[in-house]
Amino acid sequence: MKLRSGIIPNALKTQAVVTLWITLCFGRLLPGQNLVISPGFEEATPSFLDGPWTAVGGTPDYYNATHPERNTNSGLERAANAFEGETYLGIACLGASRWQCRNSREYICGRLSEPLAAGERYEVSLYVRLASDISTFPL
Structure with a gap:
């Protein structure tokens, strides 16, 4: 097929539009x-x-649905199911008046599989849930 300069066949236009549409619609899902x-x-x-997670401050609570004998919930009832999997952690973000620890906070940190690169943008997302029996501050 011989093309004149500056003319794009309709089949190529359609293919380009479909490719662009798929990329825009489903690109964020990847x-x-x-x-x-x-x-x-x-x-x-x-x-x-040991393991990839470390308690930095305070005593975060460990919950595992399949091994409840390992839970370290400090006498609290299990608050909820994990969003995914069997395990979740409970941390105090602002001191709980229930224990008279108004300025206490708990932190956890985890290792990364590779170092972060300078100048790159990273997205962080996580799931947070208030413990219904002790939370007094809304998110």
Whole structure:
């Protein structure tokens, strides 16, 4: 097929429009690389002494549905099911008046599978749920 300069066949136009439409519609659905090791806390341990997660401040609570004997919930009832998997962690973000610890906070940190690169943009997302029996501050 011989083309004149500056003319694009209709078949190529249609293909380009369809490709652009698919990219725009479904491009955001493709997950990026997750750099967090054990993002669902499945490899975390109740003591936080080994594994990819570490307790930095306070005593985060460890909950595992299949191994309740390992839970470190400090006498609290289990608040909810994990969003995914069997394990989740509970942390105090602002001191709970129930225990007279008004300025206490708990932190966790995790290792990454590779270092972050300078100048790159990263997106962080997580699921948060208030413990219904002790939370007094809305999110």
